[in-house]
Amino acid sequence: MTEDLFFAPVTELNQRLKKKEFSAVELTRAFAERLEKTGPRFNALALPLTEIALRRAKEVDKDLKQERYHGPLQGVPYGAKDLLAFAGQPTTWGARPYAAQIFDESATVLQKLDKAGSPLIGKLALVELAGGPSYSRASASMFGPGLNPWDRTRWSGGSSSGSGSAVAAGLVPFALGSETSGSILTPSAYCGVTGLRPTYGLVSRHGAMSLSWTMDKIGPMCRSVEDCALVLQAIAGVDSNDPGSAGKSFYYAPQYARKLSELRVGFAPGDAELADANARPAFTAAMKVIQETGVQMVEVKLPEFPYGAVTSIIIGCEGSSAFEELITSGKVNQLADAKQIEGLKAGLEIPAKDYLRAMRIRSLIQQEFRKLFADIDLLVAPARYGIASKVADPLDAPAPAPSTNARGLNGLIPAGNLVGLPALSVPCGFSEGMPLGLQIVGPAFSENSLFALGREFQNRTDWHKRRPPA
């Protein structure tokens, strides 16, 4: 197996499996060994599942031999964030108090991927409790700080840290992550991979840790837009076990996508000013590529709301309720991050009136975004305005005074999560040798439009094909 294979897209791996260039067992073993060997360098591996994956791969080989094809993920191994239950194996949620936790049933998304013939080779590390209400250090995980394959002195981003670094380093062909407010987009941007936060309710959360019942989403982190689309197609769909299920499926249909020239794409010129100085040239160039795809660019402003405050109150309340037993039992003190411990405790004291006010403001935000998307089809903005921070740097340091009055689309991550909108992060350049990401956001269930623009962006650039230093 050559090094190139570890960075090949899902479609190529599946084609080569069908041509019998290698077997599913050989492919699974190659990735599993690489993940076991190299994953710890980035604190990315939570639990290797090599033997179980090889058994599944053997079954897949039998199907492939008899030309019983089950779709593009058949025989392609993957990794999953360790907040997804896998029956009979530890599911730690990245937190010491849950180190020995074992569930009897696998999460719906893992069952779906199993059915698609994709062997799970390992659970991937995360920030404890997917970040909880807040955390102050990259080291807020029982697995240690997520280290970035592009520079191990920098963070891989949170909370899907292991998913981001494992995909970037070619340790898994794709991974599952989860997002409550930024946990897929941030590590995707920092690690230079393509990540999708699906519309709320499109992908079942049954068997996933709950942080915020009204905001949690599960999504793919991959090498390309097309890979994200194929994984989404496999994991999306109605699930009566998930009370938030939207009752919809997703079919990747690039042939039916609207012409790009018909799409109106909202952007804010102020985003260039908000970006870190070293990152501005990359973001400016990326916006030029978006424009060159032929879409209609429209200047927009985000509706004015305290998105961060609304998000914090909702996650604070729902998270502390979800973990009430952990908090009241005192086991919360076993967590790694002191800020998270106190944040969880304080969340139990948030008055109901504040939570309800936040949820009522959320209704207004939804209304305003409906109006915004009456005039445009998509929004484009930097996923993060700069590169990954140093591992040792505090994540909650006060931001330096802004050198500009520009607002750009700052706040789009919490806003998009509050409204339940899908977002795609695509690698869009580098600053100081570190990757940057561009986010494409659309109205609910507009994933095919996101993929259409994202795919064309990747046809015109090669940022998603860059590899971190060996």
Next chain:
Amino acid sequence: MKLSRREIVAVVAGSAAAAKVAAQTPAVDLAKAAQESNRRNADLLAKVELPAATEPAFRFRA
């Protein structure tokens, strides 16, 4: 990327130093800071003009 021994020591020492700083911050200060943060957020919410008929969100997509 290959890190030199010195760089690896710097990363590990940096993480350890950061953890030490967090550990040294008295829990009571962090507890107060968390409560204060919730209060500040509530103050920001109070400034939003909210029509009386606005119901809490119960469907979470536009």
